[in-house]
Amino acid sequence: MRHNSISLNMANRLILKINSELYTSTYSQRFKSSHMKNNRRHFLKQSATLASAVSLGGLGAAVAAPGINSRENSFIAIRDAGMQMSEAYFAGMDERRIAFMKQLEVFGAVSGINTTLGGAGDLKPWDPKVLAANKEAWEKAGLRLNVIEGPPSLGNKTKLGLEGKDEEIAGFITFMKNLKQYTGIDVICYNWMPVVSWYRTKMDAPGRGGALVTAFDYEDVKNLPDTEYGKVSKETLWKNLEYFLKAVVPEAEKIGMKLAMHPDDPQVDSIKGISRIMTSVENFNRMLNMVKSPSNGITMCQGNFSLMGADIPTVVKDFGKRGLIHFVHFRNVQDLSGNKPSTKFTETFHDEGQIDMYAAMKAYYDIGFKGPIRPDHVPTMAGDSNAHPGYSNIGSLFAFGYMRGLMQAISNNKRGF
Numbered sequence: 001m002r003h004n005s006i007s008l009n010m011a012n013r014l015i016l017k018i019n020s021e022l023y024t025s026t027y028s029q030r031f032k033s034s035h036m037k038n039n040r041r042h043f044l045k046q047s048a049t050l051a052s053a054v055s056l057g058g059l060g061a062a063v064a065a066p067g068i069n070s071r072e073n074s075f076i077a078i079r080d081a082g083m084q085m086s087e088a089y090f091a092g093m094d095e096r097r098i099a100f101m102k103q104l105e106v107f108g109a110v111s112g113i114n115t116t117l118g119g120a121g122d123l124k125p126w127d128p129k130v131l132a133a134n135k136e137a138w139e140k141a142g143l144r145l146n147v148i149e150g151p152p153s154l155g156n157k158t159k160l161g162l163e164g165k166d167e168e169i170a171g172f173i174t175f176m177k178n179l180k181q182y183t184g185i186d187v188i189c190y191n192w193m194p195v196v197s198w199y200r201t202k203m204d205a206p207g208r209g210g211a212l213v214t215a216f217d218y219e220d221v222k223n224l225p226d227t228e229y230g231k232v233s234k235e236t237l238w239k240n241l242e243y244f245l246k247a248v249v250p251e252a253e254k255i256g257m258k259l260a261m262h263p264d265d266p267q268v269d270s271i272k273g274i275s276r277i278m279t280s281v282e283n284f285n286r287m288l289n290m291v292k293s294p295s296n297g298i299t300m301c302q303g304n305f306s307l308m309g310a311d312i313p314t315v316v317k318d319f320g321k322r323g324l325i326h327f328v329h330f331r332n333v334q335d336l337s338g339n340k341p342s343t344k345f346t347e348t349f350h351d352e353g354q355i356d357m358y359a360a361m362k363a364y365y366d367i368g369f370k371g372p373i374r375p376d377h378v379p380t381m382a383g384d385s386n387a388h389p390g391y392s393n394i395g396s397l398f399a400f401g402y403m404r405g406l407m408q409a410i411s412n413n414k415r416g417f
Helices: 002-026 033-064 074-080 095-104 128-140 156-160 165-183 234-255 281-290 302-307 312-321 357-366 393-414
Strands: 084-088 108-111 144-149 187-190 202-206 212-217 258-261 296-301 325-330 333-335 344-347 372-375
Touching: 074 393, 084 144, 084 393, 095 393, 108 372, 128 144, 128 165, 156 165, 156 234, 165 234, 187 325, 234 258, 234 281, 234 296, 258 325, 281 296, 296 302, 296 312, 302 312, 302 325, 302 333, 312 325, 312 357, 325 357, 357 393, 372 393
Parallel strands: 084 108, 084 372, 108 144, 144 187, 187 258, 258 296, 296 325, 325 372
Antiparallel strands: 202 212, 212 344, 333 344
16 A cells, blocks of 8 residues: 555656646647647546556556556656667567566567468468568567567668569568558668678677676688678668668658668678678768658667767767657677777676766657667576577566666656656
């Protein structure tokens, strides 16, 4: 009873605060009196539902209470600063991971598309039956698939400009359209790393207290032989990227799909003869200017941008004020090379790397970011498996607690609590 009483007290304080803010915002020349009445009526209805939910089940119940729109629920705004806390499921629907996330009330799921969920037959990943089945499978698990990371039909043919690229791009456009129509998902995280994608030279480097982290050292890869594709120049990659964007972005804009380009990871010059171009803030601006559109945006993987030599709060505010951050990977790193971009680095716990994580989170809050955000590349902690380096279940628990603490501190401070 004491917990509910305290929670209700907090709810009442918050309701008074929102009431004051609502009155101030509606008492401006931009709104007519009829609009004021509608807002006030809507506020009273939401307040009653919210207070009732808190009195019955505490703050957790208020967050999950039916009938409260998540975009307007002030408790969610304070809880997660208005952002969509999400987790990655690249190894599939891990029951233990799902259980952890439901207990944390982290309901967003980031994943690819599992074609085996579409039923019998050789179905394409953009088949409506496959997409609907994926959406339903996550909902049945109590989560919501909200970002596709690693989309189908975007491979080497498109990125290297090979025969069959047009068919691949057509498949991508169909995937986008059907994804939005049959699932409502409006964020696709993709990259421009053909052949050699995410790369580390060590998957079990010793971290704090014996935790295992991933690490990279360019010295270990600079003399590796070329791939079967030989040398691939930066000019080739830029040409193919522009071709892709000009074909895809206009279609994405028509349906409200947000394309979120991920930085090259690692952000070095080349690996095995394959050049890399998404390696600097300047190059991201070049990409964004190729086809200017609200649909042509970025994944703010802040570890990579920091290793480029960028100041995270500064770049968040720059891209954010233009509405171009569609997805966030909230991670920390430590450069060990002294070079910009970094040629040697290690992943870290969220609270020990080179990024000011409070300032970073505050920047997302200040730009009004409301999109999906997830931790990335967490250490593998004692008692957990390193079968999927960077995606330890226990390491994720620490990350989410740390992130939620930052979110609550920042949002409460902004509201005067």
